[in-house]
Amino acid sequence: xxxxxxxxxxxxxxxxxxxxxxxxxxxxxxxxxxxxxxxxxxxxxxxxxxxxxxxxxxxxxxxxxxxxxxxxxxxxxxxxxxxxxxxxxxxxxxxxxxxxxxxxxxxxxxxxxxxxxxxxxxxxxxxxxxxxxxxxxxxxxxxxxxxxxxxxxxxxxxxxxxxxxxxxxxxxxxxxxxxxxxxxxxxxxxxxxxxxxxxxxxxxxxxxxxxxxxxxxxxxxxxxxxxxxxxxxxxxxxxxxxxxxxxxxxxxxxxxxxxxxxxxxxxxxxxxxxxxxxxxxxxxxxxxxxxxxxxxxxxxxxxxxxxxxxxxxxxxxxxxxxxxxxxxxxxxxxxxxxxxxxxxxxxxxxxxxxxxxxxxxxxxxxxxxxxxxxxxxxxxxxxxxxxxxxxxxxxxxxxxxxxxxxxxxxxxx
Numbered sequence: 001x002x003x004x005x006x007x008x009x010x011x012x013x014x015x016x017x018x019x020x021x022x023x024x025x026x027x028x029x030x031x032x033x034x035x036x037x038x039x040x041x042x043x044x045x046x047x048x049x050x051x052x053x054x055x056x057x058x059x060x061x062x063x064x065x066x067x068x069x070x071x072x073x074x075x076x077x078x079x080x081x082x083x084x085x086x087x088x089x090x091x092x093x094x095x096x097x098x099x100x101x102x103x104x105x106x107x108x109x110x111x112x113x114x115x116x117x118x119x120x121x122x123x124x125x126x127x128x129x130x131x132x133x134x135x136x137x138x139x140x141x142x143x144x145x146x147x148x149x150x151x152x153x154x155x156x157x158x159x160x161x162x163x164x165x166x167x168x169x170x171x172x173x174x175x176x177x178x179x180x181x182x183x184x185x186x187x188x189x190x191x192x193x194x195x196x197x198x199x200x201x202x203x204x205x206x207x208x209x210x211x212x213x214x215x216x217x218x219x220x221x222x223x224x225x226x227x228x229x230x231x232x233x234x235x236x237x238x239x240x241x242x243x244x245x246x247x248x249x250x251x252x253x254x255x256x257x258x259x260x261x262x263x264x265x266x267x268x269x270x271x272x273x274x275x276x277x278x279x280x281x282x283x284x285x286x287x288x289x290x291x292x293x294x295x296x297x298x299x300x301x302x303x304x305x306x307x308x309x310x311x312x313x314x315x316x317x318x319x320x321x322x323x324x325x326x327x328x329x330x331x332x333x334x335x336x337x338x339x340x341x342x343x344x345x346x347x348x349x350x351x352x353x354x355x356x357x358x359x360x361x362x363x364x365x366x367x368x369x370x371x372x373x374x375x376x377x378x379x380x381x382x383x384x385x386x387x388x389x390x391x392x393x394x395x396x397x398x399x400x401x402x403x404x405x406x407x408x409x410x411x412x413x
Contacts, residue, residue, distance in 0.1 A: 002107060021046075028052030028075075036077075037061055040046070040069070051075045059083040065090050072095030075129065077113075079103045084111045085132075094123040103132035105160050112137035112162070116144065116170075124149065134162035135183070138170040145174045153183040158206050161187040167195070175200060185211045186228065193217050200224075208233045208259075209250075212240065220245065225257075233259040240266040248274040259299070260285035260308075268293060273301070279321070282308040291315050292412060300326050309333040311399065317411045318342055318361070324362040325402070332402035336361070340408040348409045359407040 025047060026032045032037040036051050036361040037058065043049055045065045054072030060083050063069075067090070074097065079085045081104040086095065093116075100113035112134035116122055119141045120149045126148040129135045135151040138144060146165060155161035164180035165187045167173055173195040179202075180186035186202030189195065190213040197220035202209035208224030210232040212218065219241040225231035231247040233256075234240050240263060247257030257276035258268070262284035271293045273279040279298040282288070293316045295301035301321040304311070306329030313334065318324045319342045338354070346357035 023047045024050060026050045026052065028054055036069075036075075040067070043067060058085050060088050063088045063090055063093050066092035068094040069096070069098070070094075071099070071127075074099050075099060077269055079113070079132075084113070084115060086114045088114070088116045088122060091120045092122065093119060094125070096123070096125045097125060097127065099128040099130070100132060101130045103134070105162070110134050110137060110162060110166070112166070115139065115142040116227045120144070123147075128152075130163075132162075135164040135180070136166070138167045138173065140169045142170060143172045144170065145176075146178060147174065149178045151178065151180045151183070153181065154180050155184055155206050158184050161206055163211075164202075166207070167192045171195065174198075180209075181205065185209070186225075187211070189213070189215045190216070191215065191232045195219075196221070198222055201226075203227050205229065211235075212237050215240070219243070224248075224328045225250070230255050230259055231257040233261065234263050234266070235259070235261040236263070238264045238266065242266070242268045243270060244270045246274070247276060247279070248272070250276045250397050256281045260288065263288065267291075272296070273298065278303050280304075282311070284308060286310050288312070291319070295319065295321055297321065297326070299323070302326070304334065305329070306331065306333075311335070312337075314338050315408075315412045316340070319411070323363065327362055327399065329401070330399045332399040334402075336402070336404040338406050338408055338412075339404050340411045341404065344407050344409075346407065353409050355407040355409055358403040358405040360403045362402050 025043055027036045028041045040048050048068040051071050053075050055076045057080055058077040059079050067353050076099045078101045081102045082277045084103060085100050100279045103111050113132040114124055115137045117139050121128055121143045123138055123145045129151040131154050136146055151164040160185035163185040164183040167189045169191045171193045176198045180198045181204045183205050184207050186205045186209045188211045192215050195218045200223045203226040205228045207229045209228040212234045216238045217239045221243045224246045226248045228250050231250045250257055255277040257273045260282045264286045266288045268290045269292055273295050274291060275297045277299045279295045279301045282304045288311045290313045296319040298321045300323045301318050303326045311334040314337045317340045326357050341359050341361060344359045346355035349356055
């Protein structure tokens with residue numbers, strides 16, 4: 001990948017005369033420069049610095065001009081647990097093929113291995129980051145691409161941990177094919193719009209695999225969020241599209257596959273939500289559209305509070321969950337239709353694939369546990385079976401209008 005990128009750079013310089021002044025500077029044993037700091041200082045606007053395999057102590061190295069820095073054979077930039085490593089204060093900077101190590105926890109500033117400050121149209125690709133407080137940090141830096149990076153942290157507590165990829169007011173970002181693990185959040189976006197997050201793996205992070213705060217018009221597609229404190233949190237945002245992701249094995253007292261807090265007009269389609277304590281927790285989620293998702297082996301497939309209204313839940317599969325739907329109100333203001341419910345015991349006399357009897361997915365016991373967690377000790381007791389049977393015949397406590405009137409007889413493909 002790095003050699004292909006270098007080849008493209010050379011072709012570009014050869015065939016575009018206006019860039020013929022650009023130079024290529026090499027760093028390494030028996031090369032033009034032995035120190036990457038000196039080479040970067042000597043470089044001009046638009047130059048390419050090629051750094052060959054080796055070990056370099058680097059701290060607070062500022063990039064103040066458009067520049068391409070390419071590592072060959074994984075050269076190491078070591079911050080020696082003293083400071084940040086690379087600080088980019090220019091547009092159009094490309095960093096590829098380097099290994100960054102050892103940025104310490106710092107409580108006054110969010111120190112990072114690679115920091116972008118007001119730096120637009122930058123590319124950070126195919127790097128390895130190890131034992132850094134924050135990994136890649138974008139501050140008011142737009143139209144950037146972060147791709148193919150592997151970011152390994154060593155977080156023990158949330159209060160002393162940073163995020164692997166952190167964006168602050170950095171619109172139009174592309175974040176793809178990265179791996180983020182053992183940080184506070186794998187990927188964190190705040191006040192960041194019109195970005196696309198695809199094909200990332202975010203796992204074993206202390207808080208969230210992906211975390212949105214005040215982020216509108218974003219898409220995240222085909223990512224995997226596993227074994228985090230919680231999979232994904234989308235908070236105080238609108239028009240967020242969530243397609244074909246996997247949320248799995250996020251387990252704990254407050255662990256969710258997907259947390260929706262005060263979001264509107266968003267779409268959740270074709271996701272797999274498997275083996276979480278709570279698949280989706282919706283508090284203040286309004287006008288959201290959930291379709292063709294698989295909820296399998298979760299404690300609660302969906303916990304949807306009374307603050308969530310005008311949501312549409314259609315053509316989803318609910319398979320082997322302890323509770324399919326749980327709510328804390330006896331009023332339903334959402335729409336359920338054509339879902340497959342593994343617990344459905346109805347019949348289909350006309351054989352049209354739709355059950356002839358509506359299905360009410362909120363059991364009395366799930367309603368009770370939503371208001372009193374201590375009652376979980378009675379799970380699967382004979383007493384619970386009796387009261388749920390009575391409630392299914394004559395609903396008194398559970399929302400009488402929360403039903404799927406067209407339950408499917410077979411899972412949605």
